[in-house]
Amino acid sequence: MARHFDGGRLVIASHNKNKVHEIADLLAPYGTDVVSAGELNLPEPEETGATFAENAIIKAQASATGANLPALADDSGLVVHAIDGRPGIYSARWATPEGDFGPAMEKVHALLENQSDRSAHFMCALALCWPDGHCEVFEGRIDGTIVWPPRGTIGFGYDPIFLPEGRDKTFGETTLEAKHPVSHRARAFSQLVAACFA
Numbered sequence: 652m653a654r655h656f657d658g659g660r661l662v663i664a665s666h667n668k669n670k671v672h673e674i675a676d677l678l679a680p681y682g683t684d685v686v687s688a689g690e691l692n693l694p695e696p697e698e699t700g701a702t703f704a705e706n707a708i709i710k711a712q713a714s715a716t717g718a719n720l721p722a723l724a725d726d727s728g729l730v731v732h733a734i735d736g737r738p739g740i741y742s743a744r745w746a747t748p749e750g751d752f753g754p755a756m757e758k759v760h761a762l763l764e765n766q767s768d769r770s771a772h773f774m775c776a777l778a779l780c781w782p783d784g785h786c787e788v789f790e791g792r793i794d795g796t797i798v799w800p801p802r803g804t805i806g807f808g809y810d811p812i813f814l815p816e817g818r819d820k821t822f823g824e825t826t827l828e829a830k831h832p833v834s835h836r837a838r839a840f841s842q843l844v845a846a847c848f849a
């Protein structure tokens with residue numbers, strides 16, 4: 652049985668304002684007192700894992716130890732099937748150092764030239780870790796296709812080139828309210844909530 656989060660403060664182990672915003676929004680109904688790793692000036696560990704889950708654990712454990720509080724980390728990314736799952740765990744690292752995803756999206760587009768398979772999925776691993784080292788990990792995924800040119804200015808990262816299955820708007824054209832019910836993050840979240848918060 653999963654360990655339960657017993658209230659009190661929870662660190663969102665991320666320095667990415669967009670992620671912190673999405674996670675805080677998803678946790679809002681549970682009245683959790685959240686603070687981000689950025690606000691606590693916690694160092695960002697190197698993501699040396701080989702999978703989303705391993706990287707989520709590295710980040711959550713670093714914040715849990717640094718703050719002596721339970722910490723929740725998200726490791727996520729875009730997995731494009733025809734190009735061996737790239738950018739995958741390197742999704743953030745394909746952006747410029749300033750965080751511009753224009754060149755990263757161009758790179759996906761260029762690699763997909765001459766490919767008929769444009770299928771992809773977003774993957775999210777959530778790790779909730781405690782200062783004693785115990786972790787619970789949950790994963791969620793949403794399938795879709797890569798479109799070009801990019802569409803929409805809402806959201807972040809690769810949102811403008813990702814068209815979720817069964818929808819006619821990219822994530823870049825989708826409000827957070829419409830993204831939440833289907834997103835990879837929300838799907839991982841519903842498992843986390845059922846196991847650790849309910």
Ligand code: IMP
Nearest residue numbers: 725726727728729742743807808809810
């Ligand atoms: P990391 O988990 O901080 O290593 O970075 C994940 C990266 O994956 C983000 O910087 C985005 O580029 C991408 N990504 C993850 N989730 C989403 C999403 O919901 N929309 C768009 N891009 C995403």
